[in-house]
Amino acid sequence: MIKHQVNNPEERMILVCCGTGCLANGSGAVYEELCRALEGNDRYQVKTFAKATGCNGLCEKGPLVKIMPDDITYCHVQAEDVSEIVEETLIKGELIKRLMYRDPATKQYYRSHHDTDFYKKQHKVALRNIGEIDPAQVQDYLERGGYQALEKAIKTMTPEEVIEEVLNAGLRGRGGGGFPTGLKWKACAATDKQPRYVICNGDEGDPGAFMDRSILEGDPHTVLEGLIICAYAIGASMGYIYVRDEYDLAVKNLTTAIKDARKCGYLGRNILGSSLSFDIEIVRGGGAFVCGEETALINSIQGNVGEPWDKYIFPTEKGLWEQPTVINNVETWANVPVIINAGSDKFASIGTEGSKGTKVFSLVGKVVNTGLVEVPMGTTLREIIFEIGGGIQKGRQFKAVQTGGPSGGCIPEKLLDLPVDFDTLSQAGSMMGSGGLIVMDDRTCMVEVARYYVNFLAGESCGKCVPCREGISLLLDILTRICEGKGKLEDLDLLESMSKTIQQAALCALGRTAPNPVLSTLQYFRDEYLEHINNHRCPAGVCKELTEFYIDPELCNGCGRCRRKCPADAVTGEKKKAHEIDLSKCITCGECINNCKFQAVKVK
Amino acid sequence: MKIRIDGMETEVTSGETILEAARRAGIDIPTLCYSEAFGGQGVCRFCMVEIEVGGKKRLVASCTYPITEEMEVRTATPAVKEIRRNLVTLLYRRAPDSDLMKKLFQEYNCDRIEPVDPEESCIMCRLCVKACEKVGANAISTVLRGTEKRVATPFDEGSEECVGCSACADICPTGAIPVKEEDGRREIWHRSFEMSRCEECGKHYTTQPVSEHVKEQTELNSSSENICPGCRRKKLAAEMAKVRLHVD
Ligand SMILES: Cc1cc2nc3c(=O)[nH]c(=O)nc-3n(C[C@H](O)[C@H](O)[C@H](O)COP(=O)(O)O)c2cc1C
Ligand code: SF4
Ligand code: SF4
Ligand code: SF4
Ligand code: FES
Numbered sequence: 001m002i003k004h005q006v007n008n009p010e011e012r013m014i015l016v017c018c019g020t021g022c023l024a025n026g027s028g029a030v031y032e033e034l035c036r037a038l039e040g041n042d043r044y045q046v047k048t049f050a051k052a053t054g055c056n057g058l059c060e061k062g063p064l065v066k067i068m069p070d071d072i073t074y075c076h077v078q079a080e081d082v083s084e085i086v087e088e089t090l091i092k093g094e095l096i097k098r099l100m101y102r103d104p105a106t107k108q109y110y111r112s113h114h115d116t117d118f119y120k121k122q123h124k125v126a127l128r129n130i131g132e133i134d135p136a137q138v139q140d141y142l143e144r145g146g147y148q149a150l151e152k153a154i155k156t157m158t159p160e161e162v163i164e165e166v167l168n169a170g171l172r173g174r175g176g177g178g179f180p181t182g183l184k185w186k187a188c189a190a191t192d193k194q195p196r197y198v199i200c201n202g203d204e205g206d207p208g209a210f211m212d213r214s215i216l217e218g219d220p221h222t223v224l225e226g227l228i229i230c231a232y233a234i235g236a237s238m239g240y241i242y243v244r245d246e247y248d249l250a251v252k253n254l255t256t257a258i259k260d261a262r263k264c265g266y267l268g269r270n271i272l273g274s275s276l277s278f279d280i281e282i283v284r285g286g287g288a289f290v291c292g293e294e295t296a297l298i299n300s301i302q303g304n305v306g307e308p309w310d311k312y313i314f315p316t317e318k319g320l321w322e323q324p325t326v327i328n329n330v331e332t333w334a335n336v337p338v339i340i341n342a343g344s345d346k347f348a349s350i351g352t353e354g355s356k357g358t359k360v361f362s363l364v365g366k367v368v369n370t371g372l373v374e375v376p377m378g379t380t381l382r383e384i385i386f387e388i389g390g391g392i393q394k395g396r397q398f399k400a401v402q403t404g405g406p407s408g409g410c411i412p413e414k415l416l417d418l419p420v421d422f423d424t425l426s427q428a429g430s431m432m433g434s435g436g437l438i439v440m441d442d443r444t445c446m447v448e449v450a451r452y453y454v455n456f457l458a459g460e461s462c463g464k465c466v467p468c469r470e471g472i473s474l475l476l477d478i479l480t481r482i483c484e485g486k487g488k489l490e491d492l493d494l495l496e497s498m499s500k501t502i503q504q505a506a507l508c509a510l511g512r513t514a515p516n517p518v519l520s521t522l523q524y525f526r527d528e529y530l531e532h533i534n535n536h537r538c539p540a541g542v543c544k545e546l547t548e549f550y551i552d553p554e555l556c557n558g559c560g561r562c563r564r565k566c567p568a569d570a571v572t573g574e575k576k577k578a579h580e581i582d583l584s585k586c587i588t589c590g591e592c593i594n595n596c597k598f599q600a601v602k603v604k
Numbered sequence: 605m606k607i608r609i610d611g612m613e614t615e616v617t618s619g620e621t622i623l624e625a626a627r628r629a630g631i632d633i634p635t636l637c638y639s640e641a642f643g644g645q646g647v648c649r650f651c652m653v654e655i656e657v658g659g660k661k662r663l664v665a666s667c668t669y670p671i672t673e674e675m676e677v678r679t680a681t682p683a684v685k686e687i688r689r690n691l692v693t694l695l696y697r698r699a700p701d702s703d704l705m706k707k708l709f710q711e712y713n714c715d716r717i718e719p720v721d722p723e724e725s726c727i728m729c730r731l732c733v734k735a736c737e738k739v740g741a742n743a744i745s746t747v748l749r750g751t752e753k754r755v756a757t758p759f760d761e762g763s764e765e766c767v768g769c770s771a772c773a774d775i776c777p778t779g780a781i782p783v784k785e786e787d788g789r790r791e792i793w794h795r796s797f798e799m800s801r802c803e804e805c806g807k808h809y810t811t812q813p814v815s816e817h818v819k820e821q822t823e824l825n826s827s828s829e830n831i832c833p834g835c836r837r838k839k840l841a842a843e844m845a846k847v848r849l850h851v852d
Contacts, residue, residue, distance in 0.1 A: 288749065290749070305746075309646065309668075310646045310664075310665055310668040310669070312664065312668060312669045312670060313670065457750075458750050458751045459749070459750045459751075459752075460749070460750060461749065461750045461751065462749050462750070462753075463728075463746070463748070463749045463750050463751065463752070463753025464646075464647055464746075464753075465646065465647055465648070465649055466647070466648050466649055466650075466691055466694060466695060466727075466728070467649055467687075467690075467691065467694070469728070469750065469751055469753060470694035470695065470697065470698050470751075471690075471694055472750075472751060473698075473720070473751040474694060474697060474717075476751075477718075497686075497690060498690055498694075500686075501686065501687050501690035501691065504652070504663050504683065504687060505649040505652050505663065505687045505691065506649070507646055507647075507649065507665070
């Protein structure tokens, strides 16, 4: 195995992002082209390698190529650009402006993405290795301190000490519930049954979320190391990694990692000379959102229908095959080696009183910079959306941010200074969930948003229990009616009353959280509901039946943009004169309002 | 171990569910998906009760909650009643054509609600699936997910596994499974079965596959009889009377 030292001045390394996003945009070809160009070429001052890495969380800018130690980042690189990179940058040492990182907010060019606001404000713990190492090379992981935590645990700590350390670190589950990880391990270790199991939950069913995928693909060994440390702490004999079915690359990289870990003696019999014998198997997911719920996931591993059961006895006591089982989320596992290595105090020094460490968010929606963002717990929504995210696209107004995945809540502008952690988000009527952040602008109808998520949940509920299956169906019915202008005032009471029953009576957390999108929008955007019901008007101009657009002649300068964009030929007007919308032709698609640069198109 | 249910002290064994303990103590908790034969399913949530453990209150499904520590159970708090009423509203909306839901809708004094399908009567309690499982046939199961979930045979076609025993239809609380018996044949779940006659009274009482199944089992015990449950009861009573005579 060849050793690559990132900071060796005698060597230069070119990192090609080969995460799913970049691969889809052709980074595989870039990598191959680079390898070809570098092979046998002796015109460089220093030895140069190319390396395929995991996802950098900047998929929008991909394929991404980084040159180290020079610290140069090139974006949107294609195979055709390789010869230019070789000639200009590697040989002449010159930057290629057209490939440089350009900040979409400030339009400035940056030499390295490390210098951008998007990156500078982040704090990488769970994502520490991603984009920096080749996930297929265990050597890369070892060079960045990999498996040292395992050695430390096995050789210098008792299982109880390991559990104490995780407990003291204040680590809480990153999969949604925020349950203290150490407590879970402790409960499992305290049972008197054997065998015991550990499971990594990599189902990641939230639409738009990809933090777990990027860890599984980009740094698989860190997940393995976390699982093995837990196996040592709780005395488990077997581990399972449950991976969402679509995640082919994650499965591939994990398979390689497990093989290498076995070869190195981190998995198998008598790990590192201790009495611990432990192995890991990959299980491919059942392809349903609800399969991420831990009891449904266990059912799915056992070959049953992926339906949850009542967790009055925790899986730590009665889990997989009715045996004691610890199940944690991918990101939770990725934090474990860091805690053991750096110590619980160091870990607990990041974050808030009740939520320690960092959290990875998948920042998407109407925000300028989208991608994976890892920040200390307690960072405010404003910092995430406006500083890291660069604010709202096209200079529009912020309206709400939806957190926590499909059953999260919508948080309004007045709460933007909320320091984000497990507890503050719950108090605000939303939740951390797995860390989805969907930013919405003023062209968003909050009733329609609630309807959208409830509709998603109607299809993804497992359908086992009455409050969730029938309750969601009723919520969807009412919300659809309101969006069509057929809502009644009493509907709001029914929404609230049924939401409460669903929260209290549903069997699993999918149902119990399903009313969040409804209740949070009712709480913060009640006016919008009332406008729909009382005045048959959708103030955001989204619900087609309730929308009429018009052009304000004072603001319209007759640029004709809306006229050209309108698919129904409903806009008329002479150049440089105020335009008009013919309502008999208008199909309320919103193209005009979305494209007018002078905010001249208005909602009546 | 002792717990209190609605103020009444009750002796319970660890691991027993709240519902079982309450029923034994003569306290009625309404249920829709529970049957003594199969235990709690946690499906209908009609059996929700409030529990208080160490000063902390929680709402739980009594048919699946195993008692492992001392607690106070309240089976009819305002919150519990509100849940039941809403569940009845939801199930009536789903299954307006069932007598059971019509009755409960009145009983719980629910507000008017627009039904989804006026001809639907299944409340998805899954008792039929459980019964079929118990028979050993596994001919029906729940299919699809979310609001589309329903009970069906594979591909909605006649299933090879079905023996036509009608255990599913017999247990169904809403009469949602159509069974037609005519000219010595029974139709159920897209299949038609020839029925066999009772050796005593001569009435059609079960399907051929079932009586063959019974024969196979009983021939091993050297008494082969195909008689209907009614005649069986009569015969048993006669035998019991004989036994009693001997004793006397
Ligand atoms: C509907 C639903 C979907 C879930 N999906 C996931 C998931 O995709 N990944 C995950 O780690 N946890 C998911 N969870 C949470 C798990 O049930 C469980 O709490 C978690 O895996 C525990 O790990 P943690 O303590 O490390 O968070 C989901 C929960 C629900 C109710
Ligand atoms: S709450 Fe929803 S997802 Fe959970 S068991 Fe009930 S029906 Fe299934
Ligand atoms: S909303 Fe659509 S149809 Fe109406 S004016 Fe704009 S583009 Fe035309
Ligand atoms: S058919 Fe009857 S028994 Fe089966 S689920 Fe429906 S209501 Fe319950
Ligand atoms: S009786 Fe308990 S959930 Fe149905």
